[in-house]
Amino acid sequence: SAVISQKPSRDICQRGTSLTIQCQVDSQVTMMFWYRQQPGQSLTLIATANQGSEATYESGFVIDKFPISRPNLTFSTLTVSNMSPEDSSIYLCSVTAGETEAFFGQGTRLTVV
């Protein structure tokens, strides 16, 4: 199994600012995934972060808005840039182990005012 520590757990931010979310995994993993859950919605994959290469973004998400770092096999950050109220969501990081296990951080509940 894997334990993921995600922080901050919640934040209230002013529009136009940026927030960086951190995820630390207690084991080495090849891929880390970042999801967004907008209010009342399901989880949508933002990007896949691989160590040593640029993140792969899903349709509708761009690097300028959601830059991701992956400096090593246990850590990743997601930045939400130039925030607007529409960015108010829960952001989650996740890792998978093979084809049968998936683990999530506790999520970051972001409110933009």
Add this chain to the structure above:
Amino acid sequence: GNSVTQMEGPVTLSEEAFLTINCTYTATGYPSLFWYVQYPGEGLQLLLKATKADDKGSNKGFEATYRKETTSFHLEKGSVQVSDSAVYFCALLSGSARQLTFGSGTQLTVLP
């Protein structure tokens, strides 16, 4: 590509009623299937999973059976409680994609 179709909500039941939330999927290969639960104001929790055809996942009185022939993984509970009120997500993990694909979620409200 992979997709998960989940029963539309919201679902409102009386306490001790029988619950079924339908979930069907499309995937390449042989995915693992999951049900996650999200209680109000909380994070995502794994409820149960099944990794191969005919497997039954179970937890806290909830059950779901991996039906390959109907590509389904319906969630059931014989007698719901008020504390089961939450949003339930069906999801799959396919080896080729390596990330979870989620259904749209079903809001369950159980009334006393």
